[in-house]
Amino acid sequence: MSRPPFWSDEVIPVDRLSTRDKVLAFATMCVGMFIALLDIQIVSASLRDIGGGLSAGADDTTWVQTAYLIAEIIVIPLSGWLASVMSTRWLFAASALGFTLSSLLCALAWNIQSMIAFRAIQGFLGGSMIPMVFTTAFMYFSGKQRVVAASTIGAIASLAPTLGPVVGGWITDTLSWPWLFYINLLPGLVVTVVVPLMVRVDKPNLALLKGADYLAMVLLAVFLGCLEYTLEEGPRWNWFGDSTIVITAWTAGLTGIAFIWRSLIGERPIVDLRALKDRNFALGCLFSFVTGIGIFATIYLTPLFLGRVRGFSALDIGLAVFSTGVFQVMSIPLYAFLASRFDLRWILMAGLALFALSMWDFAPITHDWGSHQLLLPQALRGMGQQLSVPPVVTLALGGLPPARLKLASGLFNLMRNLGGAIGIAACATILNDRTNLHFLRLAEHMNPPDESSALGLRQIWQLTYREALTMTFSDAFLIVMVCFLASLLVVPLLRKITPPPMPSADAH
Structure with a gap:
């Protein structure tokens, strides 16, 4: 099959593409999605180093992450309309190029103000790539291929944020914090070049700019x-x-x-709220919200516990939480095997139940927990993520007609990020409020030493605070567990998805 010239906007019908071409195009877009999601959390374990390098205080440094999140959450629901205007290939390529350049600017930032501005640009351009991977996968693949594609997307959506602190901590300890951004340059350039060559699923429609x-x-x-x-x-x-x-x-x-x-x-x-009339899509958005709570809240809680209670370094934290990613990757073949043989709703229930069980296993946490004690709950969490996120993707988006996918996928991805934002905020509030409550209750049963012994009082206060903080982390994990148990009750309301048949991938 002869390809149109690079500059042509001619659409290549899916049935004229070989499986190899579709896989290459999809894989390249997945790389863009992965680095965009990875960068949400890649700075979380290195904020102290970034603040030190830019002579910034803790309050200002937190905006290095907040600016990215705000910009990303704004653009995700707009990406469907933008893709209709510019076409998927050109919006994705422009976003990848802009993300790469803004990553370079982040690495070269000269003060905290410039860093925050460049991170906002990076988040805006990175966020626009994420929903397009979902829509393109459903255009390219059907049958068992779609199962594999959904599994891949689900793995990336939950694995990339999980690996963020791990990769970030290792890079900062091994090299230096600017390399958190330099690592985006090569994959970003590859995506920028390959996507316009391979992805030709739609044409630009600049007429949409008029009357928008x-x-x-x-x-x-x-x-x-x-x-x-x-x-x-x-x-x-x-x-x-x-x-x-x-x-x-x-x-x-x-x-x-x-x-x-x-x-x-x-x-x-610009956002298809009417798609919520479809029961599966509405429930899929709910499950996307709940899994967002679970993924991002545990990414927030576990490193924070290891840093504040155990005093681990960024690298030690990364190594301690690495097992989640390992078990999720190991579960990808298991999901592919199950999805080709069983109803996706049963697999989703198993994934949600495993995630809830992992939170239950986190609950007995004590002040001396480390990598060994975290292994089982994190293994269950990794498996739960892989068995819950991909089914939600297919059940929510698989039944929508292609014409609605662009606008609907933006809303679907927004719900995951909103779930994460609300989950983190709720956990932070729990840590603030419940720690004081536990501290006062523990202090009531303490027999302080002689008041003249300031050192003794300080040691008792530190030990009491440590135990109160540890008990509060347990509370937070149990609340996340309740969210997943509640979501289990809703799964039977989903309809079984039978995607419409598509022409053979190799029909030329």
Whole structure:
């Protein structure tokens, strides 16, 4: 088959593509998705080093991660409309190039202000790549190939954020923090070059720029930006005890309502909220939200416990949590085997149950837990992630017609990120509030030494605080477990998905 020239926007029908071409195109897009998701958490274990290198305080340094999250969460639901305007190939290639250049700028940042600005750009461009991988996979593959594709996407969606602290801690300890961003350059350039050559699933439609609902875009950006800020900063500033949090929370609520109203009455909405009328898609968004809570909350809790209670270094933390990724990768063949033989709803139930069981196994946590004690709960979590995320992808998006996939996949991915943001905010609030409660309860049963012994009092206070903090981590894991147990009750409401047949992949 002769390929159109590089500059041509001619679409190549799926039935004219060989399996090799489709796999290469899909794999290249997965690389872009992986580095975009990896960079959410890659700085989390290295914020202290970045702050030291840029002479910034802890409050400013947290924005290195927050800026990325806010920008990413804004662009994800807009990516479907952007792909319709620019086409999937050109939006993905432009995003990959911009992500690569902004990564270079992050590595070369000269102060904390420039770093935050470049991270926001990086998050915006990285976030736009993520939903397009979902839509392209469902356009390219059917049958068993679609099962493998969904498994791959699900693995990346949950594995990349999990590996972020591991990879980031190792790079910072072995090399230096700028290499957190230098590692994006080679894969970013490869994606930039290969995607325009291989991915030709749609044409640009610049006519969509005329008459687009720009007011809805502004409302969406303000809503998600203020919501993410409220969730990120609320636990640090005592929520509504801070005037800025009150303002951003009210702004998020009002603009969110206005955006929903605008999207439901508009003829050409930028986010397809009407897709929620499809029961499987609506429930799939719910499960995407819950798995987002589980994935991101445990990524937040486990390294924080190892750092604050055990005093582990960034590298030690990375090595201790690495087992989650190992067991998830090992579970990929298991999922592929099960998905070709059993109803995806049963596999989803097994994955959610394993995730809940892993949280139950985290609950007896004590102050001396390390890699050995974390192995079993993290193994169950890794398996649970792999058996729960891919079925949700297929059950939510597999029954939608191709014309709705672009706009719907943005909403689906947004729900995972929102779940993660709310899960982290809830866990941070639990750690703040419950630690004080546990400390006071433990202190009631303590017999302090002579008040003249300041050293003795300090040691008792430190030990009591450590135990109170450890008990609070247990509380947080149990609350995440409850979320997964509740979601199990909803699985029977899903319909079995039977994707429409597609032409043979090798029919030329």
